[in-house]
Amino acid sequence: MFTKFSLIWLLIIPCQQLLAAPTSVHTDGVLGTSLDVSLYGSSESKSHAAIDSLLKRINRLEGVLSTWRKDSEISQLNINKTSEHLSTHLHNVLTLCQQWEQSAEAHFSCRLGQLTQQWKKAVAQQQIPDRIQLRRLARDIRGQEHIVLDNQQAIVIPQKVTFDISAVAKGYILDDSVQYLRAQLPTVTGIKLNIGGDIITWGHKDSHKPWIISISPHNKINDNNHHQTIEITHGAIAHSGIGERDFVINRRQFNHILSPQEGWPLDNPHTVTVYALSGATADAVATALNTMEIPQAIDYVNKLNNVEALIQTTHGKAYTSAHWHQLTKNNEHAVTPTQLRLDYQIPDITHANYERPYLSFWLTDNKGLFLRQVLLLGDANRWAQENTRWWRTVGRKQDDLLDASARPTRRPGHYMIEWNGYDFNNHRVTNNNLVLHMEASRENGGHNYRKTAINLNDNAPMTLPQKGEIGMTTVTVIHQ
Numbered sequence: 001m002f003t004k005f006s007l008i009w010l011l012i013i014p015c016q017q018l019l020a021a022p023t024s025v026h027t028d029g030v031l032g033t034s035l036d037v038s039l040y041g042s043s044e045s046k047s048h049a050a051i052d053s054l055l056k057r058i059n060r061l062e063g064v065l066s067t068w069r070k071d072s073e074i075s076q077l078n079i080n081k082t083s084e085h086l087s088t089h090l091h092n093v094l095t096l097c098q099q100w101e102q103s104a105e106a107h108f109s110c111r112l113g114q115l116t117q118q119w120k121k122a123v124a125q126q127q128i129p130d131r132i133q134l135r136r137l138a139r140d141i142r143g144q145e146h147i148v149l150d151n152q153q154a155i156v157i158p159q160k161v162t163f164d165i166s167a168v169a170k171g172y173i174l175d176d177s178v179q180y181l182r183a184q185l186p187t188v189t190g191i192k193l194n195i196g197g198d199i200i201t202w203g204h205k206d207s208h209k210p211w212i213i214s215i216s217p218h219n220k221i222n223d224n225n226h227h228q229t230i231e232i233t234h235g236a237i238a239h240s241g242i243g244e245r246d247f248v249i250n251r252r253q254f255n256h257i258l259s260p261q262e263g264w265p266l267d268n269p270h271t272v273t274v275y276a277l278s279g280a281t282a283d284a285v286a287t288a289l290n291t292m293e294i295p296q297a298i299d300y301v302n303k304l305n306n307v308e309a310l311i312q313t314t315h316g317k318a319y320t321s322a323h324w325h326q327l328t329k330n331n332e333h334a335v336t337p338t339q340l341r342l343d344y345q346i347p348d349i350t351h352a353n354y355e356r357p358y359l360s361f362w363l364t365d366n367k368g369l370f371l372r373q374v375l376l377l378g379d380a381n382r383w384a385q386e387n388t389r390w391w392r393t394v395g396r397k398q399d400d401l402l403d404a405s406a407r408p409t410r411r412p413g414h415y416m417i418e419w420n421g422y423d424f425n426n427h428r429v430t431n432n433n434l435v436l437h438m439e440a441s442r443e444n445g446g447h448n449y450r451k452t453a454i455n456l457n458d459n460a461p462m463t464l465p466q467k468g469e470i471g472m473t474t475v476t477v478i479h480q
Contacts, residue, residue, distance in 0.1 A: 112258055170283055438470050
């Protein structure tokens, strides 16, 4: 027979379970690194059982997708160059590889195994490889025929193709792990997985709090004083860039991520952090961005759905995609900043020896303090300096700005660019009185400069007439 006390006790038990601390487990030796798991909404005993089962599943996936294991399915395919039947997981990963090869064009490939082997050989011999030979090998690999993937029939790969699927495999395993844990734990409300710094989250923490992810500065992994934090409710984070896997030859460090066009890493490497809804997407995009110059990388991410990126240079500068700031955990990001849209024209000037103009638009505060480069057309140092005022006041003081912001010159026509309200350090600009500087120069042509005061409290669009090489421009203040 139940007493009043018994009834109260029965009511308390479920409440305690709902508010119980998460089950968190750290395991070393997973995919050559470590695994951290946090589970919410499930009992500790069931969570531990599910994690134990997950570790066995990841080990099986490693036996399929790991190029480090000679007995794995992918390694056997690389050795034998043929397979009678691909497993579902390898088929899925190779399909993802082909999709991202098409999306990122010449900046992503899962077929660079031979190039990686050449670099490992160079490390062993401590002799920098021949760049021309690597470029020829890269060209030969790109020229190999397209591989038709059909898990119902045998697959044959060209002799010069050696798959290296590391740019997708870890993210794929993270995605698979989340689905597996959800199937094993029907009551689970939140999942966070971290494999060697690549993270995926699903659901929510207790009280529906977002997941807080810390991002290390470029090449300062142990510096806890300068970490940036972001908040996500669902999705994945992948990091790529300078790290332990890099090639070190005669004390010179080369990024381990190679350009599919050159077989060589970027001469000025950067570190990339990517947010996406899936681990495989974050993994692939992070790899692709490491073979692009920063302006091209930012433009590429801005065209992708539900993908954002942070790019950090060796000089401590940070560049972000259009909406990265929405992820940033910082009081100054709690309010969406006032933004600007510039609708500008490159005038069609009739000239026998017409050359495309070099443009530079930048913002300062009303005291002349540099805030943000808005536009920089002319990606050669020689021509960028033709905009003498920009070079004297900005360019020569920001020595990596040309590499990080410059884009190729453009034909005459109408264009649009937006400023997101943040300065070059990704801090929200709170000063409402700004100055827009516009400078244009052209080989065999003119040189013009314009300075315009901007009041962010003024909602009326401002149209600036053409001034020589600087075409008509309309400045619009955007309040979100």
